[in-house]
Amino acid sequence: MKIDSIDFFYLSMPVVEDIGDGSQDALLVRVAAGGHVGYGECEAAPLPSIAALICPMSHSACKPVQSSVLGAKLDTPADIRRIGDQVRANSLDLLQAEHTLSGIDMALWDLLGRKLGEPAWKLLGWARAFPKTPYSSVLFGDTPQQTLEKARAARAKGFHAAKFGWGPFGHGSVQADEEQLAAAREGLGQDGVLLVDAGTVWNTDVERARRVLPALQRVHAAWLEEPFVSGALDEYRALSLDSGEVGLAGGEGSHNFFMARHMIDHAGLKYVQIDAGRIGGISVAKDVADYAAAKGVTYVNHTFTSHLALSASLQPYAGLQAHEICEYPAEPKQLALDITRDHLLPDGNGQVNVPERQGLGMEVNLEGLRPYLVDTEIRVKGRTFYRTPQL
């Protein structure tokens, strides 16, 4: 087959709030080849990602992403990897390109899986897909009382594990953080798995982060995620030396294999979190999963949006039985739920199963997305470079 078309759909809730909730908009990708269609999703700012797809060439290493994809041969998994390599070479100086590529790469695995009648994880080389233990991923409440209620709600929904992040955490006093943590633990119960996401709030301030460690240890948090910005390797490592039972987690900001490798090699991580919608897609995420497993670091998906993105995020480590935790978007906006007709609901054991169906195994609900479609047009030199395609 040859790749015939790439369509990017910018979707959004009617109102986007100034909160740490990445499910308020979405960039859905549709790729067609040889009469087959595949879908993916960039976890990225939609407009700059669209611009990276279609912009005029600046020079030989700064080309629009589509120039390396349209017309390319697609018959085998190796073809998908070659396309990714082409994008990285031809768009080397186009920073946004790796976010744009991510959704395309997912769509290629979905498409090829449908063509070959196999789930994507099988094409990736896994013999079987092991179920994952989902954690409910929610924002801290504005008050400890709200956090307490959110934690109770997570338990009531059957989640054994829950992650609290962003919101006021880390922005105020250490005492305020302690009260939030205590509320989360109380609501979750003593036997629940409590995960905490600082959302890079301390930037590179190791001392400030260190002051929260005693409270994290007191509530037996299993991990502290993103105390610092991605890439602050020395700061991560310094904190890891004092964090005891609280493992450090990070890596979601990685937008290529190397950044994830550096986090694994140099940051003292216990968990590496990879967003397949940012790192260049399922292909690169799979490489990171293999590398993490070899280095004794636990791979975890990073997913905060739709069940299409969730399925894609599970494929890279579907076959790693011991890497069993998975992020599960627990309070996404309606848009994220409406992207697919089917959803990856926890089974009777409270576990999430990677679909056994072809490709990513999810049915995109195009008609249902009409109300969310953001009409967008980009014109350069009087010519239309992008216009929102028909759903």
Next chain:
Amino acid sequence: MKIDSIDFFYLSMPVVEDIGDGSQDALLVRVAAGGHVGYGECEAAPLPSIAALICPMSHSACKPVQSSVLGAKLDTPADIRRIGDQVRANSLDLLQAEHTLSGIDMALWDLLGRKLGEPAWKLLGWARAFPKTPYSSVLFGDTPQQTLEKARAARAKGFHAAKFGWGPFGHGSVQADEEQLAAAREGLGQDGVLLVDAGTVWNTDVERARRVLPALQRVHAAWLEEPFVSGALDEYRALSLDSGEVGLAGGEGSHNFFMARHMIDHAGLKYVQIDAGRIGGISVAKDVADYAAAKGVTYVNHTFTSHLALSASLQPYAGLQAHEICEYPAEPKQLALDITRDHLLPDGNGQVNVPERQGLGMEVNLEGLRPYLVDTEIRVKGRTFYRTPQL
């Protein structure tokens, strides 16, 4: 002062060729505050960088760059750094943001310098600016004969140092590379400083790179630049162990301080090359220059475009006397030359002097840019988010 406006001008040659010449288009940035104006330039794909400036917010850490800049206070150098920190926090998940910020940061130093009547390098804390020894930066010819002629031309223009890069180098046989290198050396003369830029052609293939080392050593190349993609720390380090007198150079792909720090700490570099138009501007580049100096790695600017970008690229290490080499765009397209009225020409000693004038010390030639202006319009939900501003 408060920042009143940010204007992005997308400029382009009439025809952009599929060659490794980054001077074929440009993204000029104008910032106004308190009746003053400053200019900068993103070394970046124009359309995605414009989109990152003005796109709708996706969530609290994925905001358009302008939301952290417009209306911000600008009275001191610390204000510029605070604005950069705000952009990095508020646009954390917007990959292209750091390229967009780069041109804005330059414009802020230019503007503040004009307001305070000081050159930017003085505001950065340097007591004086030392002259730099420019190297002529050109592409390898398609044939060894063309490279020979280019090298002779560089000498004839008075350059003592020249860098050859991209083109066919590394794409064919090792013997073809050897012939190119021999031609460059012959044209430059035995006493010239020969630098070689592989343009990431070997990606991560250490063995292939290693096979060119003997030829590089034979022609006494002072450095081998970017044998691998930025971030391939282990591969760089492995090659550095065998490269002998040929120092490794790299880092231009860094789009934040950490990436440059990792290259300095882990890649076995002798030279770290920073493009102020990509890394987040002059502010971040200055931090890297300080860090490199402390670690015994030589800082070099990366500049392939206009003399506005050239001046900006020299400010961060103006005061580092021992770091005396500078990249000098020797065969830019006419567009790049037309961006400024004045140019940083080598003095009687063949050296380039960082301007002593206010700000970046360059006068932008707005009227002369009219023929290059790329008419661009971005509409979202029926509203114009961007339209090419008046020059």
